[in-house]
Amino acid sequence: MAGPPCCTNPPNLSSSCGGGHVEEFGGLKSYISGSADSKTAVLLVSDVFGYEAPKFRKLADKVAGAGFYVVAPDFFFGDPLVLGKTDVETWLKSHGPDQGFEHAKPIIEALKGKGITKVGAAGFCWGAKVVVELAKYAYIQAAVLLHPSFVSLDDIQGVKVPISVLGAEHDNRSPPEVLKQFEEALNTKPEVDSFVKVFPGVSHGWSVRYKDEDEKEVKCAEEAHQDMLGWFVKYVK
Numbered sequence: 001m002a003g004p005p006c007c008t009n010p011p012n013l014s015s016s017c018g019g020g021h022v023e024e025f026g027g028l029k030s031y032i033s034g035s036a037d038s039k040t041a042v043l044l045v046s047d048v049f050g051y052e053a054p055k056f057r058k059l060a061d062k063v064a065g066a067g068f069y070v071v072a073p074d075f076f077f078g079d080p081l082v083l084g085k086t087d088v089e090t091w092l093k094s095h096g097p098d099q100g101f102e103h104a105k106p107i108i109e110a111l112k113g114k115g116i117t118k119v120g121a122a123g124f125c126w127g128a129k130v131v132v133e134l135a136k137y138a139y140i141q142a143a144v145l146l147h148p149s150f151v152s153l154d155d156i157q158g159v160k161v162p163i164s165v166l167g168a169e170h171d172n173r174s175p176p177e178v179l180k181q182f183e184e185a186l187n188t189k190p191e192v193d194s195f196v197k198v199f200p201g202v203s204h205g206w207s208v209r210y211k212d213e214d215e216k217e218v219k220c221a222e223e224a225h226q227d228m229l230g231w232f233v234k235y236v237k
Contacts, residue, residue, distance in 0.1 A: 039117045
């Protein structure tokens with residue numbers, strides 16, 4: 001189950017910002033960024049701290065800057081994990097990734113309804129499980145998992161669309177040895193393009209919870225963002 005690594009360096013939600021806007025989309029309050037005229041979209045599925053996290057929204061804006069229409073929904077209905085308010089295990093009982101998967105389907109239908117022709121999805125920690133489920137049933141055209149939680153080898157073996165898995169060297173949720181198993185399983189599926197990468201010296205959650213003063217984390221986060229964007233440009237553009 002989720003442990004302390006999922007909760008390190010939580011975001012300051014009081015400073016939430018971004019260049020986009022919030023509206024209801026596909027039945028969920030969502031942070032929207034990018035041109036409404038774009039025919040390609042990226043769905044971003046947050047970690048347990050939710051869609052208001054400033055660095056998460058900053059990344060949404062970065063993806064939008066590459067020409068995608070970006071939707072980052074509030075899968076927690078205004079109730080992200082707040083450390084000190086509730087423990088992770090209790091919170092997860094009413095905020096399971098399986099629920100996120102069901103709520104993601106109307107989002108994708110809404111994207112198609114506005115003329116979007118291709119959809120990619122990236123999931124962070126908790127969100128990675130949502131995205132891998134979408135990839136197993138080909139609701140999307142490409143997937144990126146960043147420091148995934150709850151993702152099993154069986155999940156990876158069931159993926160039907162191009163998938164990139166970006167992990168951390170120090171991570172008890174998806175350690176390098178597990179990512180190696182994912183890579184080996186994906187290598188047996190030549191019909192599914194895949195890419196697995198372990199970033200040295202960083203810990204679970206770094207891509208959206210990096211410390212600004214840690215040059216190594218910042219550099220690795222930027223590299224992961226570029227890897228993610230490259231994957232979507234290749235398979236969703």
